[in-house]
Amino acid sequence: MASTPASPAAEGIRKAVVVGGNRTPFARANGAYAQASNQDMLTAALDGLVARFGLADERIGEVAAGAVLKHSRDFNLTREAVLGSALAPTTPAYDLQQACATGLETVMGLANKIKLGQIESAIAGGVDSASDAPIAVSEGLRAVLLELNRAKTLKQKAAAVAKLRPKDLAPVAPGTAEPRTGLSMGEHQALTTAAWEISRAAQDELALASHRNLAAAYERGFFDDLVTPYRGLTRDGNLRADTSLEKLGALQPVFGRSLGDKATMTAGNSTPLTDGASAVLIGSEDFARSRDLPMLASIVDAEAAAVDFVHGKEGLLMAPAYAVPRLLARHQLTFEDFDFIEIHEAFAGTVLCHLSAWESEEFCRNKLGLDAALGKIDPSKINVAGSSLAAGHPFAATGGRIVATLAKLLHEQAVSEGRRGRGLISVCAAGGMGVVAILEAC
Amino acid sequence: MADAYLKLVNSPPASVIAKKLGLPRPTELRRYRRGQPMVPGPVLVVASGAAEGLSGQLSGWGLEVRRRTAPGEKLGAIVLDLTTVSDPRELSEPMLAVGASLRDLAPGARVVSISRPADSASEPAAAAARQGVQGAVRSLARELRAGATANGLLLADGMDLADPGALGALQFLLSGRSAYVDGQFLLVGPGADQLPEDADRPLAGRTAVVTGAARGIGAAIAKVLHRDGARVVCVDLPAAGEELAKVSNAAGGTALQLDITSDDAGARILEHARSRYGGLDIMVHNAGITRDKLLANMDQARWDSVINVNLAAQLRINEALLASGAGQAPRVVCLASTSGIAGNRGQTNYAASKAGVIGMVGASAAAFAERGGAINAVAPGFIETEMTARIPWGTREVARRLLPSLQQGGLPVDVAEAVAFLAGDAAGGVNGRTLRVCGQSLVGA
Numbered sequence: 001m002a003s004t005p006a007s008p009a010a011e012g013i014r015k016a017v018v019v020g021g022n023r024t025p026f027a028r029a030n031g032a033y034a035q036a037s038n039q040d041m042l043t044a045a046l047d048g049l050v051a052r053f054g055l056a057d058e059r060i061g062e063v064a065a066g067a068v069l070k071h072s073r074d075f076n077l078t079r080e081a082v083l084g085s086a087l088a089p090t091t092p093a094y095d096l097q098q099a100c101a102t103g104l105e106t107v108m109g110l111a112n113k114i115k116l117g118q119i120e121s122a123i124a125g126g127v128d129s130a131s132d133a134p135i136a137v138s139e140g141l142r143a144v145l146l147e148l149n150r151a152k153t154l155k156q157k158a159a160a161v162a163k164l165r166p167k168d169l170a171p172v173a174p175g176t177a178e179p180r181t182g183l184s185m186g187e188h189q190a191l192t193t194a195a196w197e198i199s200r201a202a203q204d205e206l207a208l209a210s211h212r213n214l215a216a217a218y219e220r221g222f223f224d225d226l227v228t229p230y231r232g233l234t235r236d237g238n239l240r241a242d243t244s245l246e247k248l249g250a251l252q253p254v255f256g257r258s259l260g261d262k263a264t265m266t267a268g269n270s271t272p273l274t275d276g277a278s279a280v281l282i283g284s285e286d287f288a289r290s291r292d293l294p295m296l297a298s299i300v301d302a303e304a305a306a307v308d309f310v311h312g313k314e315g316l317l318m319a320p321a322y323a324v325p326r327l328l329a330r331h332q333l334t335f336e337d338f339d340f341i342e343i344h345e346a347f348a349g350t351v352l353c354h355l356s357a358w359e360s361e362e363f364c365r366n367k368l369g370l371d372a373a374l375g376k377i378d379p380s381k382i383n384v385a386g387s388s389l390a391a392g393h394p395f396a397a398t399g400g401r402i403v404a405t406l407a408k409l410l411h412e413q414a415v416s417e418g419r420r421g422r423g424l425i426s427v428c429a430a431g432g433m434g435v436v437a438i439l440e441a442c
Numbered sequence: 443m444a445d446a447y448l449k450l451v452n453s454p455p456a457s458v459i460a461k462k463l464g465l466p467r468p469t470e471l472r473r474y475r476r477g478q479p480m481v482p483g484p485v486l487v488v489a490s491g492a493a494e495g496l497s498g499q500l501s502g503w504g505l506e507v508r509r510r511t512a513p514g515e516k517l518g519a520i521v522l523d524l525t526t527v528s529d530p531r532e533l534s535e536p537m538l539a540v541g542a543s544l545r546d547l548a549p550g551a552r553v554v555s556i557s558r559p560a561d562s563a564s565e566p567a568a569a570a571a572r573q574g575v576q577g578a579v580r581s582l583a584r585e586l587r588a589g590a591t592a593n594g595l596l597l598a599d600g601m602d603l604a605d606p607g608a609l610g611a612l613q614f615l616l617s618g619r620s621a622y623v624d625g626q627f628l629l630v631g632p633g634a635d636q637l638p639e640d641a642d643r644p645l646a647g648r649t650a651v652v653t654g655a656a657r658g659i660g661a662a663i664a665k666v667l668h669r670d671g672a673r674v675v676c677v678d679l680p681a682a683g684e685e686l687a688k689v690s691n692a693a694g695g696t697a698l699q700l701d702i703t704s705d706d707a708g709a710r711i712l713e714h715a716r717s718r719y720g721g722l723d724i725m726v727h728n729a730g731i732t733r734d735k736l737l738a739n740m741d742q743a744r745w746d747s748v749i750n751v752n753l754a755a756q757l758r759i760n761e762a763l764l765a766s767g768a769g770q771a772p773r774v775v776c777l778a779s780t781s782g783i784a785g786n787r788g789q790t791n792y793a794a795s796k797a798g799v800i801g802m803v804g805a806s807a808a809a810f811a812e813r814g815g816a817i818n819a820v821a822p823g824f825i826e827t828e829m830t831a832r833i834p835w836g837t838r839e840v841a842r843r844l845l846p847s848l849q850q851g852g853l854p855v856d857v858a859e860a861v862a863f864l865a866g867d868a869a870g871g872v873n874g875r876t877l878r879v880c881g882q883s884l885v886g887a
Contacts, residue, residue, distance in 0.1 A: 044684070051676075051687035051697035054718070086691035221680075224699045228683040292718050 015285055016111035017295040017442055021404020022049035023278035024230035025237065026392035029130035032233040033275040038067045038074060041230070042081040042127040045277035045397075048228030049123060053281055053293060056086040061119025063093040064106040065279070067127050068395035068430075070097070071134040078125070099430035100346065102126045103399020104302070104437060107280055111299040120287040124403075126396030127277035133173060140168030178430065180310045185317070185430060186347065190256025190265050192315030193349035196356045200264040203348035204248040207269040207389045210345055214386025215241035222385060226404055238272055238392040255347075269348035274392030278400030280407075295442040296407035297423070302437040303327035309432040314367075317350045319434030320426040321357045325368050327436050334375060339421035340409050341381045342402045345388040346428055354426065385409060399427060403439070410441035445826060445842065448850050468849035469589040472550025474618035474859060476642050476669075481616050483518030483548045484508050488539045490532060493523050496556075496603055503613070516548035519616050524557040524575050525597060528568040537578055544585070553592035554615045555579045556608070559629060562599050576627055583625035583882050584847050591624040591848070591882075598631040598871075607634030607871020613641070614863045622823075622856035624847050625882035633811065634870025644866045646671030649719040651711055653702050653755075654729030656682035658827040659777070661689040662854035663726055666862045668693035673719055677702065677711065678729070702729050702755040708762025724865040725763060727756040727776040730795075732829070734788040745791045752795035757802060760817070764809055771815030775864045776803055777857075778821040778876055784885045796821070800876045807874025816873040818864045823880025824851040846881030 024045055027033040033041060042065055050056055065078040074080070078093040098105045103126035110122035137145070140163075147160040177184050183191075193203075217223060218235055227235075240247075253263035255270065281293075288295045305323035307314035320343075328334065335341070335358075343351045357363045358374040368374070385405050388398055406423040413421045420441040428434045448468050451460045460467050472482060484506035487497050497507045500521065511517065520540055527533060540553065547553075555575055563569035576594060583592035593615045597608055607630045614620055615628070638644035650667045654660040655676035664674045674695035678686045683699050690697035698714050700707055715722035730752045733744035756776055763772060781789050782796025803819045810817045824830060824841040830851065833841070842851035860879045863869050 047691060048683065048687045048697075051690035051695075054673075054690075054694070054696035056691040056694045221700075221704075224680045227680075228687050228697075228699070229681055230684055234681045234683075292720070294717070 013115045014117065016114035016282055016299045017285055017288055018297045018299060018403060018407035018439065019281040019283055019288055019293045020049070020052060020296060021226055021278065021280040021400060021407070022052055022228055023226065023397065023401055023404070024048075024276045025227055025233040025235050026274045026276035026394055026397070027233055027237040028392065029273035029275055031131075031237050031275070032231050033129065034131040036129065036231060036275065037132050038070065038077060038127045038129050038277075039081050039084065041129065041275065041277035042077065042125060042279075043084040044228070044230050045125060045127065045279040046081055046085040046087065046123065049279045049281055050086045051228070052225060057088050059088040060091045060123055061121045062110060062113065063087070063091055063123040063125070064096050064110050065093070065125035065127060066096040066098075066102040066106065066396050067129075068097065068099055068102060069128055069130060069133045097396075098435070099433060100344070100393070100395045100398060101304070101427050101429040101433060101435040102396035103278060103401070104403065104425065104427050104435045105399070107282065107299065107399060107403050108302040108435070108437060111282055114282060114284050121281070121283040123279050123281055125277065125279035125400050126398070128394035128396050129275045130273035130394070131275050136172045138168045138170060138172055140165060144168065178309075178316065184255075186255035186265060186270055188309065188316035189347045189349050190259065190263065192318060192353050193264060193347070194256060194259055194262055195315065196353045198264065198349050198352045198356065202352055203264055203269040204245055206345070206348040206351060207248055208243060208245055210383060210386050210389035211240050211243050213384055214239055214390035217385040222408070226408060236391045238274065239390050243268070265347060265349055269389065271346055271388045271393035274394045276392065276394035276397045278397040278404065280400045280403050294411070296411035297439040297441050300438040300440050301327060301331065302435060303330070304433065304435045306434070307432045314432070315353065316430075316432055317346055317428035317434075318353065318357070319432055320428050320436050321354050322368065323434050323436040324358070324424070324426060325364075325370060325374055327438060328374075331438065333422075335377045336375070337422055338424045339381065339413060340384060340406055340423040341377055342383060342387065342406050342423065342425045344393075344398055344402065344427040345383065346393065348389060350428055351382070402427070406439055410439060414441040445850055447843070466843050466849040467587070468843070469549060469587075471589045471621040471848065471850075472618050473621045473855065478618065479518070480505060480613065481518030481552060482550055483516045485519045485521055486511060486517050486543055487521050487523065488536050489523035490526050490536055491523065496521065496523055499604065499609060511543050511546050515546065517543060517546045517551055518548055519552040519554065520547070521612070522553065522555040523603070524555055525603065527557065527571040527575070528565065530567065530571045530574050532571060533574055533578065540582070547586070547590050549588040549590070550618075551590040552616050552620075553579070553582060553586070553590070554612060555592070555594040556597055556603065556612070557594060558599055559596045580625045580882075586847070589621070589848065591620065593620065593623060593625065594627040596627050596629040598629070601630070601632060605632065605634065605871065606636050607632065607869075610634060610637050610868025610870060611872065613637075614868060619859040619863060621859070622848065622852035622879050622881050623860060623877065624880075626878050628872065628877060629875055630871040631873065632871060633816075633873065634867065636867065638867050640671070643671035644868060645724070645862065648672045648723040649675065649715055649721060650724035650726060650865065651675045651677060651715060651722060652726040652728055653677045655689050656685040657689075658829065659822065659825060659854045659857050660728040662858040663728055663861050664689050664693040664695060666855060666858035667724070667726075667865065668695060670862050670866070672724060675711070675715055675718075702759065703750050705758075707755065708759040711759065712762060712766055722763070722772050725759070725772045725774045726861055726865065727759070727774065729755070730777055732789070732792050734792065736788050737790045740791065748791040749795050749798075752792070753798040753802070756799065760802075760806060764813065771810050771813030773815050773865050773869075774810060774817040775861045776817070776819040778803075778819040780821050780823045780878060780880050780883060780885045783821060783878075803876060804874045811873055816869070818869070818872055818874065819876040820857055820860045820864065821876050821878045821880070822852065822857045823878065823883040823885060825857060826851045826853055845885055846883040848881035850881065852879060852881055
């Protein structure tokens with residue numbers, strides 16, 4: 001069994017703080033950003049961040065970002081976005097990809113570099129376009145083309161071409177199906193949702209809360225310094241401020257239809273395919289202080305987990321259920337110690353399965369090896385400024401959205417209540433993975 | 443937006459035809475570029491007195507000074523010292539001397555008169571002479587061609603020409619920064635400490651806030667203030683954030699997305715400037731909207747929104763600035779409009795707001811001066827922007843070609859230059875005034 005470090009971050013390691021964030025409004029796929037590439041959107045997110053914090057022509061320690069749906073030409077996506085942005089061209093960058101955890105993992109990787117003193121400042125980000133998705137040639141055509149390239153004689157070339165079949169000419173579009181199971185993410189979650197007996201009503205209520213919370217946050221100007229409009233969109237295109245339980249209840253199930261009457265997952269309580277980008281400015285305390293930049297929250301620690309969904313031992317999106325208790329144990333914290341809990345709403349069912357799991361003594365004993373249930377989370381702490389069901393979920397951009405949102409929530413609370421609150425982030429990802437993190441108000 | 447006629451008429455064949463037909467022949471104006479001389483040739487000084495001090499000042503700026511023209515030499519400027527006239531009959535000799543040199547002016551030359559305000563004269567004859575100067579110089583401005591302008595400084599009684607405030611205003615009027623300022627008189631009083639050390643970066647070390655910075659004139663102001671050395675906070679509505687970010691990055695500043703009509707706008711602007719830059723030195727109220735309708739068809743929403751954005755928001759933010767406690771009050775520059783001076787059909791609401799700005803500026807001057815600051819307004823005439831590009835062609839041609847002496851619309855940068863001047867130490871003697879940037883348009887003249 002892999003060991004978990006017993007103590008919090010080692011003595012003498014300095015802090016990494018969130019200075020602020022910026023994102024484009026998220027757009028439903030094939031909507032406002034249908035003509036925008038990943039590079040376009042990431043550049044826009046960077047430029048908005050640069051403008052917010054006056055970083056034009058500045059060299060940042062490092063920029064890391066990524067995309068889940070990525071063209072092969074975008075091998076240096078982040079560096080290319082930096083070159084197209086207002087940042088100094090001497091700013092290095094790297095790409096990272098960890099499915100839907102990409103955005104959160106860029107924050108963590110760069111925060112660690114800052115904590116170790118390798119860099120003073122960094123921008124973590126992510127972007128995804130479901131509209132401008134890469135379309136590949138079929139494996140058959142690819143094999144033929146490569147063989148044709150290797151062929152030297154006319155006879156060899158003819159032999160290669162002769163292997164081509166009509167079906168090879170059909171293009172291959174990316175899907176959200178898991179390579180090892182062939183099931184889409186939604187179908188996987190439908191199984192988990194059914195296994196935990198999560199009701200349709202509970203899922204619709206969570207979706208409604210997400211829309212209401214996001215709309216209220218926009219109304220009070222919460223996103224004025226977190227979002228920069230892009231291509232005519234000023235708010236998230238998926239947000240339905242006027243939705244209701246009646247409207248959500250009228251939708252037909254789209255996942256788990258083989259379950260018949262027990263199918264509960266609709267387009268209303270699942271995230272839609274979305275386009276958008278996000279970026280988060282982080283730095284050492286010295287970096288922020290020397291430039292009179294705000295310090296919203298400290299990036300305390302993170303934990304990644306993975307589950308064996310291939311053999312049916314756990315649900316595809318349940319890895320955070322394992323990562324959270326490990327992270328809490330490392331810091332000797334319970335849910336009571338947190339003021340805000342951000343659980344990425346891939347599906348309403350994902351969030352509710354996690355809550356049920358942590359409340360289940362059986363799960364916590366048998367699967368997590370704990371003495372008792374991890375506990376119940378006060379619903380008023382969860383996703384208080386809305387989450388992916390309302391905002392949408394451009395895969396790699398979600399982590400940056402959540403980190404910036406949580407950091408600002410913690411900062412607001414610190415200013416109004418004069419105390420340093422704590423926030424927990426939980427993000428599930430394809431491949432049976434999950435990344436979770438703790439932020440603390442500065 | 444581009445003035446195609448201006449480009450065409452300055453091409454070789456078309457310029458000949460236009461001259462033959464007597465068509466308007468506007469010239470590309472001489473605008474400020476870093477490193478270029480202040481004026482495009484020697485300066486002729488015409489004075490009723492000895493004018494040694496004035497000549498010395500001009501020489502000190504590296505200008506060649508002449509007391510009479512040399513044959514064949516093109517003059518960059520004529521400076522006309524009329525500070526001592528006390529009788530209308532004293533005007534003939536200096537005015538005729540200027541007249542004799544007008545044909546020697548280089549393209550883009552400047553004529554600047556320096557005289558005293560009429561309303562503070564003790565004798566009717568002196569007041570008549572002083573007021574006469576304005577009529578003469580304004581008419582002269584209408585006679586000048588090839589981008590040359592004529593403006594006047596009104597030097598408060600008792601002030602010496604060597605006062606930094608007088609010199610700062612004189613430099614502005616001579617330089618390319620005043621390209622579209624024509625036929626205007628600027629009252630300069632005491633209060634200026636010294637001229638900026640670096641004439642090319644007069645706002646170095648200052649922090650400026652520009653509202654409505656996402657596009658048009660506001661974007662130009664942000665860029666000119668940055669060019670002049672200021673750190674710029676660019677403010678606009680959250681919905682204009684994409685353009686705002688671009689302007690802000692081009693100006694090396696920060697973008698602040700907020701609605702200036704919200705109650706806490708002043709507090710948030712101050713907080714941003716303080717926390718990021720340690721304070722606020724310059725406040726430019728540029729944000730403005732139009733909701734045109736004939737008064738007979740006007741509704742309350744149109745009327746109120748224009749007053750709220752263009753005037754009420756400025757008043758509230760100024761109150762916040764004045765109430766912000768110890769330390770220097772900023773230099774405030776507000777955008778008015780010639781519509782607020784002359785009135786404009788279909789713009790009762792807009793003209794009310796812009797005339798209101800002029801009134802507000804005059805009434806706020808003392809309060810800002812008390813705290814070491816100042817407040818002034820710039821009233822643009824026809825400026826080539828996306829907004830004026832939507833005016834119907836005929837109306838637009840009249841506004842840009844026939845009404846202004848310079849026979850063309852101004853550019854956003856022309857307004858921005860005037861704003862930058864009023865925001866800096868060179869305008870230390872200017873407070874409570876409204877400076878028109880209109881190419882001497884007949885509107886409101």
